[in-house]
Amino acid sequence: EVQLVESGGGLVQPGGSLRLSCAASGFTFYTYWMSWVRQAPGKGLEWVANIRQDGSEKWYVDSVKGRFTISRDNAKNSVYLQMNSLRVEDTAVYYCARLMISVVRGVKYYYGMDVWGQGTTVTVSS
Amino acid sequence: QSVLTQPPSVSAAPGQKVTISCSGSSSNIGNNYVSWYQQLPGAAPKLLIYDNNKRPSGIPDRFSGSKSGTSATLDITGLQTGDEADYYCGTWDSSLSGGQGVFGGGTKLTVL
Numbered sequence: 523e524v525q526l527v528e529s530g531g532g533l534v535q536p537g538g539s540l541r542l543s544c545a546a547s548g549f550t551f552y553t554y555w556m557s558w559v560r561q562a563p564g565k566g567l568e569w570v571a572n573i574r575q576d577g578s579e580k581w582y583v584d585s586v587k588g589r590f591t592i593s594r595d596n597a598k599n600s601v602y603l604q605m606n607s608l609r610v611e612d613t614a615v616y617y618c619a620r621l622m623i624s625v626v627r628g629v630k631y632y633y634g635m636d637v638w639g640q641g642t643t644v645t646v647s648s
Numbered sequence: 649q650s651v652l653t654q655p656p657s658v659s660a661a662p663g664q665k666v667t668i669s670c671s672g673s674s675s676n677i678g679n680n681y682v683s684w685y686q687q688l689p690g691a692a693p694k695l696l697i698y699d700n701n702k703r704p705s706g707i708p709d710r711f712s713g714s715k716s717g718t719s720a721t722l723d724i725t726g727l728q729t730g731d732e733a734d735y736y737c738g739t740w741d742s743s744l745s746g747g748q749g750v751f752g753g754g755t756k757l758t759v760l
Binding site: 559568572581617619622630632633634635636638641 | 650680681683685692693694695697698699704736738739740746747748749750751752753754
C-alpha cells in the first residue's frame with residue numbers, strides 16, 4: 523500500500539524549532555519529488571516546499587524562506603521539514619505529499635499531488 | 649486572498665449536479681496544469697483530478713475536470729451525501745522568480 527506517515531508535530535514557543543518527518547512506503551521513493559503543504563486552523567491549503575528526487579533542487583514559499591529547510595534521505599524513504607524561528611502564524615496541520623511533476627528541457631510541469639499523509643499538527647504559542 | 653478564486657460554498661440536492669469554478673490568470677491556470685482535491689471533514693486532502701481532467705484510479709467518473717483559458721471547473725454529478733466536503737483547486741504560478749505553488753481558497757459543498 524502506498525503510504526505517507528508524518529510525525530514530529532507538537533507545541534512550541536515562538537522562536538523555537540521543530541523537525542517534521544514523513545516516512546514513505548509502498549512506492550519507489552527516490553524517483554519522486556516530494557512536497558509539504560500546510561493548513562492553518564479553519565483555513566485553506568498552503569503549498570510550503572518541494573524537493574527534487576536527489577535533493578538537488580528545493581523550492582519554498584516566501585513566508586518560510588530562510589526559516590524552513592526541506593531535506594530527504596532516500597536510504598530511509600523519508601522527507602523532512604526543519605522549522606526554525608517559528609511564528610504564531612506557522613500554526614497549522616502539516617501534510618507531506620507526493621508531487622507529480624515532469625521536467626522537459628528544464629521546464630517543469632506540475633500535474634498535482636497524488637498521495638498525502640494524514641498530517642501532523644504544529645502549534646506555536648507561548 | 650488566494651491567487652486562485654473559488655466560490656466559498658455551493659449546494660445541491662442528492663442526485664443533482666454541481667459545478668465548482670476556479671479562476672486564475674495567464675501566469676497560473678492559463679499556462680499550467682490544474683489539479684483538484686477533496687477534503688472530507690477531519691481528513692487529509694485527496695486527489696480527485698490531475699493534469700486538468702484526468703482521474704486517478706479509484707475516483708468515480710461522477711467527478712470530472714476541465715480547463716478553458718484562465719479558468720478551471722470541477723463537475724460532480726449524481727451527488728451523494730458522502731460528497732459533502734471542501735474542494736480545492738491547485739496549480740503552479742510562474743509569475744514570480746522561481747514560481748509558486750498555489751491553491752484556491754476552497755469551496756464547501758453542501759448536499760441538501
